[in-house]
Amino acid sequence: MENKLDGNAAAGVLQAIFPFDMTLVQATCTGCGATKAIGATAAYMYGMGTIIRCPSCDTVLIRVAQARGRTFLDMRGVRVLQISAGA
Numbered sequence: 323m324e325n326k327l328d329g330n331a332a333a334g335v336l337q338a339i340f341p342f343d344m345t346l347v348q349a350t351c352t353g354c355g356a357t358k359a360i361g362a363t364a365a366y367m368y369g370m371g372t373i374i375r376c377p378s379c380d381t382v383l384i385r386v387a388q389a390r391g392r393t394f395l396d397m398r399g400v401r402v403l404q405i406s407a408g409a
């Protein structure tokens with residue numbers, strides 16, 4: 323896809339939802355079990371939202387969409403989030 327970015331590009335979208343720096347949080351993929359910092363994943367930014375994919379197996383980890391004044395957060399691709407005290 324031509325609009326592929328790294329996970330750091332999604333920092334602003336995620337900062338509006340989570341009270342810590344999500345780019346530093348480690349996410350374990352439900353698809354392949356790989357654990358990577360969100361900042362090291364692949365992000366796809368669209369007009370309606372953001373999709374964060376596992377860089378190892380391409381599973382969708384996090385999907386964020388904004389519509390009609392609401393934010394829709396789908397995290398079914400994340401098995402575990404590891405949030406460090408300093409994040």
Ligand SMILES: [Zn+2]
Pocket residue numbers: 351352353354355356376377378379380381
């Ligand atoms: Zn994966």
